[in-house]
Amino acid sequence: MTGRLVVVGGGQAGFALIARLRALGDRRAITLVAGEASLPYQRPPLSKKYLLRDMTLDRLIYRPESWYRDQAIELRLSTRATAIDRAARRLSLSSGETLDYETLVLATGATPRHLPESLGGALDGVYTLRDFADADRLADAMQPGKRALIIGGGYIGLEAAAVARGLGLEVTLIEMADRILQRVAAPATSDLVRALHLSRGVDLREGTGLRELVGEEGRLRAAHLSDGTELPIDLAIVGIGVTANDALAREAGLATANGIVVDRHARTADPAIFAIGDCAVLPYGEMMVRLESVQNAVDQGEAVAALLAGGTEPYHPKPWFWSDQYDTKLQIAGFGLGHDRTVTRPGPRPGSASVWYFREGTLIAVDAINDAKAYVVGKKMIESGLSPTPEQVDDQTLDLKALLG
Known part of the structure; x- marks a missing residue:
């Protein structure tokens, strides 16, 4: 003390x-x-x-x-x-x-990064989400039948799109990069998450940026997109990172x-x-x-x-993350930055799968979509320093628990 x-x-x-x-x-x-x-x-x-x-x-x-x-x-x-x-x-x-x-x-x-005023970021009807006051304002605006534009295809934007669709809004999501989740996930995971949102009726546009939001008397009315589209909207949710x-x-x-x-x-x-x-x-x-x-x-x-309190141990990060979208849970173990190979393994039921990340033949991360076993096994292996080969993960006849030895 x-x-x-x-x-x-x-x-x-x-x-x-x-x-x-x-x-x-x-x-x-x-x-x-x-x-x-x-x-x-x-x-x-x-x-x-x-x-x-x-x-x-x-x-x-x-x-x-x-x-x-x-x-x-x-x-x-x-x-x-x-x-x-x-x-x-x-x-x-x-x-x-x-x-x-x-x-x-x-x-x-x-x-959260805010949209610049020069692009319409100060218009009434433009939202970011950081605290409960932001969430209260956004919840009041998310009424069935309203037209929502989600700007950004990271986890925050995708979660907001899922909530908006669940509440009965019409949703368009734009992502300036070539694919959603490009900064944080492999193409295989992007493909799985994209398919999920398309199946729920999201108008998902990748490689599409925002030129500006426009309004009348200070109230948001439309979005001009980089592909030349003018999109009538009632609200915009900004999810462009932090x-x-x-x-x-x-x-x-x-x-x-x-x-x-x-x-x-x-x-x-x-x-x-x-x-x-x-x-x-x-x-x-x-x-x-x-x-x-x-x-x-x-x-x-x-x-x-x-x-x-008197200890001496350094902190050893053991990263894991999650994202809930609709009735789908994406669980992530490890940190996939710098991977050079991925293996996608089908899960035990329709709509479930896992993506396994390798760097120089060593397992470094797992993305599991509605596949708790893949997440648990992958997390245990990464934290214990074990690693299956990509070929073992790709073998559909091999029970994942066998990888733990």
Whole structure:
């Protein structure tokens, strides 16, 4: 137990850190600084169950306010960190106050990229999705029969398209790249997900960008697309990626690269400052990556808690992700960046399949679509350092569990 810990950010990573630290018996002074007025809450359901009104905000909140009191954790809500004085170990706040710290953890997350005003991004009817207030506004707008344009064919855009179709909207999705999920998945996975959305009636246009959104009296009315189409629409959902919230660290002289650069202990070049979650660029094998996932946020937060409580173990990422679209669950184990071969294996029932990623003959990732066995087997193999050959995975007569030996 040492001096004050200040955590900036009320998302999954920051909460995981403080909860684990208290569970380990560490009673140092903790202050959590969060920009929103709400108690810290889960974000992934915002684009799924919350948007569908299947889940209310009270179910998203990690812990009630009484928990923070009981754990002697000071909450500074509706407050932004504005500057770090590293020499004095002092954090400036938007309230005009300052906080002295012995240890500072930046869990600042990432912000969705907005459509520029020059392209119509400020029109009424254009939405991005970051917090529950965004989700509330979007849910009110998603009425049956409305015409929605989804801009971006990544996971956020595809999940939004699935929700919109489920609510009875007419949906067009455009992706400027040659295929959906081009940045994060192999062509075989893109093919499977594309087929899913086409079967549900989504007008999916790849290799198609946005020229501009146009409106009347400030209200969105149509989209002009790069293929020359003018598309009448009632709302547009922007899913064109996120930018890591690393300005606070960068202005304090810490290394950033669309994220705050950290070592295997999640520590920056300043030994008193750590960064965790979506804002952190961390070592993974021989690469430096930023892992946007709940699992990484929790695991990295808990790893730093163990370190602060006296441990010495570095953080070893074991990436896994998921995406729910319609009644389909896409589960991803590992990290497929840099693969040189994939093998697609049919699943046990119609509509299920798995895509196995190899680099120089070694398994590095698995995408499983409604195929829990493939996901579980692939995840266990990657985490244990085992690897089947591509030929074994391609052998349909071989039971996947046999690959575990």
